[in-house]
Amino acid sequence: MKRISLFLLISIITGIAAFAQQRSMDEVMRIAQEHMERRTTNTGRRVAPPAESATTLRASDILPTPLRMNRGEAFYVLSYPKSNRFVMVSGDERMSPVLAYSDEHAFDPDNMAPQTKEFIQSYAAQAEALQSGAPRKLYSRRVPEAVTPQKIEPLLKTTWSQRTPYNNRCPLIKSQRTLTGCVATAISQLMNYYQYPKVGIGSISYTTKTENLSVYVDLSTIYFAWDKMLDKYISGEYNDGQATAISNLMFAVGASVNMDYGLSGSSSNIGNAPSALIKHFKYDKDICLMQFDLMSTPMVHQFIMQELIAGRPIPCSGLSVEGNGHAFIIDGMTPDGDDYPFYHFNWGWGGLDDGEYKIVDIEYCTQKRILLNVQPENDVVDIANFVQARIAEPSAHKVNPTQTGNINVRVKDLHNGKQETFNGMINVYIVNEEGTRTKIGEKGIQLVYDGFYNYEISCKVPEEMPLGTYMIEAAVQDLSTEVEDTVYFAEESPLVVTDEAVDYVPNMQATLMEFVKGKDTNDSTVCVALTNFMNFNGEPFKGDVSLALASESGKLICMLGTPVKTPITFERYKIYSSSQMDDLKGVVPDSVPDGIYHVVVMVRQEGFEGWGLVKKFDLVNNTIRNRDQDLFLIIQIENGKIKTDNIVVPEKFFADIETLEMTLNKEKCKGHFFSVNINNYFNHGKEKFAGRLSLALADDDNNIIVAFGKVINATSLETYHYIQGTFTLEGEMPDTLSDGHYRLCAAAQQEGYSNWTPITQYAVEGNKIAVSNVECFFDLWVINGRPTLDLVTREDVNRDGVVDTQDVLAIYLYMQNATGTEEFPVEDVNNDGIVDTQDVLAIYNYMQEN
Structure with a gap:
């Protein structure tokens, strides 16, 4: 058997995203010129391109420092002051070429409407996400009836503002x-x-x-x-x-x-x-408040276009990165070929910056809410219910109905956009590719206007359900009618119906977790008891229970000792006292460094592999409240010994140390040993830094889980001073870490404090710092207990409906078990136009079939 090169596979997975896709200035100028030449007047007469040369502005000239990119410019603005026109061109080839333009105003960065400055931050957010390779949402495929963009001139003729004479009656x-x-x-x-x-x-x-x-x-x-x-x-x-x-x-x-x-x-x-x-x-009772982040991008555009075609201007509001709110009106539309149209924005700032703007992918958009169906009362029920949600997430994405068809579907962030409180049912369906719906569950709910609610619905997939991939959908039904109204989701949630054996993760919760003293405990052993143990899943629970150790941020580090079998079967939705559940004991490995940790409880269903984290619920007057809270106990390891009492969580100091560059010493990285170099380091903090530098592992939110290896005592550094030189950080990472994704990074610890802070990166342009506080790390995966660098996937390789560590494992296992004499082909195997992890899957499927 011939093994596939790991680094060759990495190049296939990540190579496409790694290439720079920044537009050249020649391309930016060409796009702006072509746009100007295509412009026409309201009557169809062509608008002559400006005779003057453009004043060119970069995004970094306009945006606040935290939004400036270190990989290039998010956009460029070509402004023509004498002609009162401007064109905004994207800096990334994957974005719409033209983001905004105006035939009414030039672009003056020193005299911008606050709303404009906040809105264009969404362009920077999208560009940054594209450059960093951030995962994209799986958008819902079910959209309202298709609407074709059409030219609609601005509906409003007014260009009003906020000062005199508009505010002559304000307090x-x-x-x-x-x-x-x-x-x-x-x-x-x-x-x-x-x-x-x-x-x-x-x-x-x-x-x-x-x-x-x-x-x-x-x-x-x-x-x-x-x-x-x-x-x-x-x-x-x-x-x-x-x-x-x-x-x-x-x-x-x-x-x-x-x-x-x-x-x-x-x-x-x-x-x-x-x-x-x-x-x-006395305006229409069917006015609806729509949340952008609870809709997919296609659906948002469909609703906006429908409103404008109906002749209804759209009030819109949102928040900037800094948290500033703003409101304005969308009142016109201009088609842009096959792309989403431009929309005319009236900013409500005396006409300043009014023009045509693109709305980017909703996950990056600063606009959060719009009002639909705003018109005088017409005494007709236009919209009975308008309910949105983030996702309908099943307790398992794969189900074998003959094995167990019971699942829980958790509908997150249900939002009622109509004034009247909704009282009725939510019905859950699974839908095949032809659109055939099968109802699998229902629940009575109440939704007050503009509130956000989470509901969990017990569902059952029929045993006779055909095999295949389905999408989970939902509809609400008012108690006074049999008519259903669609629940609009931001993200799709697939469910695979299979005849294969599937894994099952229990959902056990308790009201209290406390230490038990004196039961053969010592300096390395902990013992805990649970109160009011309850099974919230679709199946009775019987299996294994184990203590585990987690970081302060909740990242699982290792299991503590050998799992124990549950003494009884825990029926669903029945509360069990502490006397019906054995106390749990665990031993902390000697390799765990000193620090503050969380002890948690893990459970696994008999006959299955998946472990679930025990959560917390509240029991108030025999009523279940506040489910799915974090449940843990704090321990401190000091000089290798466990403390459970009198723990003083030390005050934290978040050092702000930045490096010019961090590189990997690949020839030294073997097994659990890792080595990196940092080139120069700089104290960007407001206080003097005197402490230590070390290698560390962080979670996906950049919280340090553990520091390890050789520690460097850093030179005392005043604020805004730097040290030149190359410094090596290296050592053995703990071998007890659970499988999953980590960030390998450098970290700093201030003298007198116990916590570590990730070292970030800065960039210099000329003699000045151009960009700072950029996250700096190497992706690291632990698979079957073994660390692997840079094995990254953002594709659903194993087709289980989610992008997670199992997809990395699927590639890893393929690498270990692949047969044949040829090297892995660097080519578009499945002929979809790109070389990505789907080509890995295509080869795997071919091997399976042949």
Whole structure:
């Protein structure tokens, strides 16, 4: 048998993503020029390209430091000040070539609407994710009825803002008028579009949160003078009646959404707008609040296009990376070939930066919520229920109905976008490729408007279910009707029905976990007891129970001792006392370094391989509350001995040490021994650093699990100073770590503190630091107890519906068991146009079939 080269396989898996895909400046200029030459006026007449040379801006000239990329530019802006035009071109070839443009305004980075600056951060987020090879979401394939993009000129004619005269009725602070707020400006422009209503309904009284201002308005006394409102207010070009008309509207809307008025900014939640519009201005009761992050990208575009084609402007809001909120209106659309269309944004900032913008993949988008079906009341039920969710996740992605067809489906982040509280059923289905649905479970639920809920539904796949891959879907059904409404999911969740033996992971939980003293315990042994042990899974539980050791961040390190058999069978949804569950004992290996750790409990069903982590639930007045909480006990290992009492969790110091470069000494890396070099290190922290440097392993969130190997006593370093030279960090990593993915990194520990902090990376341009705080690590997998570097996959190789360590294991096992005399082919085996892990699978399948 001929073994496949590991590094050859790695090159196949990661090679495509590794190549730089940054656009050259020549390409950027060409794209901008071609876009300008294609532009036409509203009547179809071609717009002449600007005669002037463009002012070129890079993303790094515009974005805040944390969003600047170290691998290139996220985008470029070519601005034409004399022609009042700009084009924004993406810096990565995998993004839409043109991200935004305007035939109305040039681009001035020193005079941008705050909303614009926050929105374009989504372009940087997508570019960074593409460059780093971040995994992509599996988008739902079920979308609303297809809508073809079409040219829709901006529906709004107004370009309103927030200061004089718009805020002439807003509350005063020290004789100064507060701002109207972006939500009030957006909704006011929308109401002006409909010229509705003539007068408000009811009165409003409240005290603002920040400044404690008293706000009162009797809306029944405010008649909206639509005919006096101007499309744009220019100082000296409007009269008192026109100013009063717009300020009355802005104040009425602001009060209706409970605006928190301030001088530098006034804030409200766009989620308050549906109630305000329905209750105080008689707008349609079927207004829906849609969460972007609970929809797939295709579905978001479908809904936006449907609204615009129906002639309804769309209020939209979101958050920037810094957490600043903003609201504006989407009111137009321009097709862009086969790509998603451009949308016209009215930022509500006096026309500044209004133009055509692309909405990027939703997982990177800073826009979070939009309102659908905003229109005057038509006394027709347009949308009965509007429910979204993140995912319907099964307790197992593969099921053998003849073995056990019982699964639990956990629907996460259920969100009701309509004002009325939903009371009814949620029905769970599995759907085949032809769209045939089979109901497998149901549950009664209640969803209050704009809340987020998690529900777990007990389901059963029928024994006669045909083999194959299905998608899990759900629908809600109001108690007053038999009609169902689709639940829209952000991500698909596949379920494989098979006749093969499948693994099964128990879901056991308890209300309490505590140490048991004096039961043959010593300096290396712990003993614990569980209270109110309960089985939340579809099958009775009988099997193995074991203690395990985890890091403070929850990453499993190793099992503690030999698993024990459960004394009884635990029936589902029945509570068992501590007397019905044996105490659990475990021994901590000598190789575990000193530090703070978590002791957890693991369970495994008899006849299966998968281990499940025991979680915590609360029992309040015999009612189960707050399931799936973390359950653990803290221990401290000090001088090789276990402490369970009087543990003082030491104060932590997060050192901010950065290196110019970290390289792997591949010739030294064998077995559990690893070696890296760091080139220069720099104290970017606010305090002097005097401590140690070491190799370490971190989890996927960059939390240090364990430091190991040779420790370097670092030279004392003042803040913003650096040390030149190359330093080697090396040593044996613990051999007790559980299988899974880790980050091999360098770490720093401040003198007098016990915690370690990952060392990050900086880059220099000229004599200045151009980029800092970039995560710096090597991917490391532990498979069957053996560490392997850089074996990375972002594909579902074993076709079990999830991308996880089992896919890496599938490739690893293929490498070990492959037969034949040829080297692994570096070619597109399955003819799908790319060389990736699917080609590995194609060869594997061919071997199986032949």
